[in-house]
Amino acid sequence: MNMPFAAVPAKTKPTGSGEMLENLQRTTDFLKSLSHPARLVILCRLAEGPACVGELEAVLSIQQSAVSKQLARLRKDGLVGFRRDGRTMVYSLNDDRARGIIDALYNEFCTGTQVLGPE
Numbered sequence: 001m002n003m004p005f006a007a008v009p010a011k012t013k014p015t016g017s018g019e020m021l022e023n024l025q026r027t028t029d030f031l032k033s034l035s036h037p038a039r040l041v042i043l044c045r046l047a048e049g050p051a052c053v054g055e056l057e058a059v060l061s062i063q064q065s066a067v068s069k070q071l072a073r074l075r076k077d078g079l080v081g082f083r084r085d086g087r088t089m090v091y092s093l094n095d096d097r098a099r100g101i102i103d104a105l106y107n108e109f110c111t112g113t114q115v116l117g118p119e
Contacts, residue, residue: 029077030077030097030098033073033074033077033079034098034101036070036073038060038062038066038067038070039070039073039074040105041059041060042056042060042067042070042071042074042080042091043074043079043080043093043098043102044102044105044106045059046080046091046092046093047093047099047102047103047106049092050090050091050092051090051091052085052088052089052090052091053067053068053071053088053089053091056071056091071091078094078095079093079094079095079098080092080093080094080095081094
């Protein structure tokens with residue numbers, strides 16, 4: 001079941017076990033999309049604003065083809081969108097839930113004020 005996440009209602013209560021299983025599958029698909037290191041970096045960068053492939057390539061320090069592969073997955077999952085600017089593709093974050101999770105992860109792991117961590 002590879003539905004774009006943006007098409008899934010954000011807050012629905014399951015009415016039965018079948019619906020609950022569907023919701024769980026969508027949740028795990030969503031988290032899988034976020035869990036790849038390159039995709040997570042792309043989403044973090046796009047949370048700051050739109051970017052082209054070249055900018056993302058510089059941030060990730062990986063080849064353009066690898067960036068494009070991860071962007072294709074994020075587009076398929078409905079998390080990012082793009083627009084053409086001449087010959088350049090400009091990508092942006094499309095999913096408010098992903099933005100919320102990115103913000104929460106940033107606050108937890110990137111601000112230096114972590115409550116939990118290795119002891």
